[in-house]
Amino acid sequence: MNTNENCVTLWQKWNSHAINTPEKDAVIHWITGEEPGRWTFKSIIEQAEHFASFLLDAGIKKDEVCAIIIRHNYYLYPIYMAVESIGAIPAILAYPNSRLHPDKFRQGIEGMSQRSGLDYILTEREIDPLISPLIHSHNSTIKAVHYPHEWLNSPKPIENIKEKISEIQAELSSNDAALLQHSSGTTGLQKPVLLSHKAVLEHIENYSKAIELKPDDKIISWLPLYHDMGLIAAFHLPLASGITTLQIDPFEWVMAPAILLDAVSKEKGTLTWLPNFAYNVLADKIHEDELEDVSLDSLRLIINCSEPVRSESHDRFYSRFSSYGIKREALSTCYAMAETTYAVSQSKPGSPVVNLSINRLEFSKGRIEISDNDSASKTYVSSGAPIDGCQVRIFNDFGFELDEGNVGEIVIRSVSMFDGYRNYPEKTAEVLKSGWYFSGDYGFLYEGNLYVIGRKKDIIIVAGNNLYPEDIEDVVAQVPGIIPGRVVAFGEEDMSLGSEQVSIIAETAVSVERELKTLKMEIIKAAMQIDVSIRKVYLAPARWLIKSSAGKPSRKANKERIISGETENIWS
Amino acid sequence: MISERLKKTILETLEIDNFDIQPESTADQVPGWDSLSHINVILAIEKEFNVRFKGVEVMKLKNIGDLQNLVDLKLSN
Numbered sequence: 001m002n003t004n005e006n007c008v009t010l011w012q013k014w015n016s017h018a019i020n021t022p023e024k025d026a027v028i029h030w031i032t033g034e035e036p037g038r039w040t041f042k043s044i045i046e047q048a049e050h051f052a053s054f055l056l057d058a059g060i061k062k063d064e065v066c067a068i069i070i071r072h073n074y075y076l077y078p079i080y081m082a083v084e085s086i087g088a089i090p091a092i093l094a095y096p097n098s099r100l101h102p103d104k105f106r107q108g109i110e111g112m113s114q115r116s117g118l119d120y121i122l123t124e125r126e127i128d129p130l131i132s133p134l135i136h137s138h139n140s141t142i143k144a145v146h147y148p149h150e151w152l153n154s155p156k157p158i159e160n161i162k163e164k165i166s167e168i169q170a171e172l173s174s175n176d177a178a179l180l181q182h183s184s185g186t187t188g189l190q191k192p193v194l195l196s197h198k199a200v201l202e203h204i205e206n207y208s209k210a211i212e213l214k215p216d217d218k219i220i221s222w223l224p225l226y227h228d229m230g231l232i233a234a235f236h237l238p239l240a241s242g243i244t245t246l247q248i249d250p251f252e253w254v255m256a257p258a259i260l261l262d263a264v265s266k267e268k269g270t271l272t273w274l275p276n277f278a279y280n281v282l283a284d285k286i287h288e289d290e291l292e293d294v295s296l297d298s299l300r301l302i303i304n305c306s307e308p309v310r311s312e313s314h315d316r317f318y319s320r321f322s323s324y325g326i327k328r329e330a331l332s333t334c335y336a337m338a339e340t341t342y343a344v345s346q347s348k349p350g351s352p353v354v355n356l357s358i359n360r361l362e363f364s365k366g367r368i369e370i371s372d373n374d375s376a377s378k379t380y381v382s383s384g385a386p387i388d389g390c391q392v393r394i395f396n397d398f399g400f401e402l403d404e405g406n407v408g409e410i411v412i413r414s415v416s417m418f419d420g421y422r423n424y425p426e427k428t429a430e431v432l433k434s435g436w437y438f439s440g441d442y443g444f445l446y447e448g449n450l451y452v453i454g455r456k457k458d459i460i461i462v463a464g465n466n467l468y469p470e471d472i473e474d475v476v477a478q479v480p481g482i483i484p485g486r487v488v489a490f491g492e493e494d495m496s497l498g499s500e501q502v503s504i505i506a507e508t509a510v511s512v513e514r515e516l517k518t519l520k521m522e523i524i525k526a527a528m529q530i531d532v533s534i535r536k537v538y539l540a541p542a543r544w545l546i547k548s549s550a551g552k553p554s555r556k557a558n559k560e561r562i563i564s565g566e567t568e569n570i571w572s
Numbered sequence: 573m574i575s576e577r578l579k580k581t582i583l584e585t586l587e588i589d590n591f592d593i594q595p596e597s598t599a600d601q602v603p604g605w606d607s608l609s610h611i612n613v614i615l616a617i618e619k620e621f622n623v624r625f626k627g628v629e630v631m632k633l634k635n636i637g638d639l640q641n642l643v644d645l646k647l648s649n
Contacts, residue, residue, distance in 0.1 A: 032627055032628050033627075033631075098598065098600050098601070250607075254611070255630050256626075257611065259627055281611060285615060289624075463607075501608075520589075521603060533604060533606040
């Protein structure tokens with residue numbers, strides 16, 4: 001029997017909870033209008049062992065990567081845990097929606113299979129026509145596709161699976177790979193981040209301290225598990241810590257956002273993580289009668305993470321829900337990324353988040369000066385102080401460290417740092433230098449707190465998802481009527497949503513209104529193939545776009561022209 | 573059959589000029605109708621037809637024909 005202290009793998013941790021607190025809820029799978037599905041620590045381990053016997057029987061071995069492409073359903077959790085149990089490496093990928101073009105989906109998986117070295121796919125029979133051709137593709141590393149839901153009613157092929165798992169686990173070390181998560185990107189540009197058991201478990205220990213995690217905490221989450229915030233904060237953290245996580249299918253939350261609040265109220269949830277846009281959705285899009293009998297006073301932390309935090313969103317949320325029991329100090333913030341397992345910094349529990357009012361003029365010069373003049377200032381929300389095991393520095397573009405109060409690139413060192421992108425040495429070399437990770441985010445430190453301003457590169461962050469503009473430009477550029485190479489994609493702030501939306505500027509020779517409308521629709525449809533929604537299309541005449549020094553249309557300069565209202569000759 | 577009024581409400585919310593919406597069309601086939609705009613479409617329909625949907629009713633909708641049927645049902649009650 002493992003005591004909790006000497007567990008070196010995730011499975012050993014989970015198993016120790018199954019022994020010590022067998023009847024405690026591990027995962028509550030929330031389904032609107034139905035009784036929730038409840039996994040105790042004991043029952044989820046037993047179900048994982050059942051799946052594990054089939055995985056072993058299928059020949060899956062230690063360190064082989066199992067991509068899990070399964071909807072956010074009741075059995076997703078033990079399937080994931082089964083992969084862990086046999087020393088293989090789980091990687092949860094987004095389940096394709098029907099909007100995504102099948103060829104684009106397969107190209108994405110093929111690219112990922114070469115880069116990440118995917119060995120097996122665990123999925124659902126429904127998408128077999130989409131998935132199975134991948135085995136025969138000459139570019140693919142995938143050996144087989146399996147359908148774990150079909151194993152549910154079959155007897156275990158390996159009877160003594162518990163002993164088999166114990167033997168495998170005994171051979172594992174804390175430095176063995178625990179999981180693979182993918183850092184941003186839409187199609188082929190996702191970067192695989194491999195994390196060891198040590199990195200994940202140390203991170204959980206450090207982050208638990210930062211949020212003052214308690215044994216009776218209960219996490220409520222609608223976040224997808226292919227995203228680091230959902231996977232690490234709302235799944236691994238509670239499971240390894242022996243606390244309960246309530247999971248809502250993200251598609252259900254999108255359909256009816258009030259279910260999150262209903263779940264908090266009924267299950268007395270204490271912690272939740274949300275991307276910024278969700279604060280606006282919850283504050284603005286829920287009818288009052290959906291909140292009948294809802295009480296939110298159990299929530300001690302609502303942690304804003306994965307896109308820039310907007311103070312207006314916190315204000316709206318607090319204003320709407322303070323009468324339902326939300327306390328101002330429960331509105332919390334975090335800065336996180338897959339490369340450091342998850343969190344880099346966290347605001348202090350029980351204290352209101354620090355907002356800084358900054359002089360805009362000084363800020364434009366890269367310096368921080370506190371201002372009390374509203375019209376000349378902008379408010380930035382602190383993401384808190386670095387958590388234990390994490391160090392943060394700010395560097396300028398020439399590679400020199402800057403003092404507090406100066407804006408530059410956020411550079412991080414963490415005990416839970418990744419070792420590099422898997423099979424991607426050139427990308428690793430770009431970002432990992434002497435043990436420090438160059439995040440590509442701009443920000444500053446002030447009185448020990450970190451403030452994140454935005455991305456150094458042109459990445460567009462829509463509702464917590466990072467999109468590469470080049471992916472979008474590539475598909476839009478193929479639309480007939482667009483002048484070749486004359487497209488830029490950028491993120492445009494949507495104040496009502498509390499996030500960015502994707503905008504396109506494209507040059508065209510078309511000038512007739514009807515044809516412009518058709519072209520706009522074709523551009524939107526082209527981006528749908530890669531599951532990207534374009535909110536605004538700006539069509540410009542030839543030679544409208546400003547070029548950068550590299551000779552390509554400049555995203556930044558052209559975005560600024562549009563934002564500043566320089567829209568003469570532009571159709572939108 | 574999707575009514576012109578429902579179609580107009582959807583397209584105006586999504587800020588698109590025209591798109592052929594059939595009863596079997598699904599939300600993700602309609603340009604601009606994604607997870608972020610979904611709630612806006614639902615709220616706009618509620619406002620236009622002066623009806624209220626429950627979360628569980630919206631979740632059960634498989635296509636826009638189902639949505640039309642739900643609107644018709646609410647209006648007939």
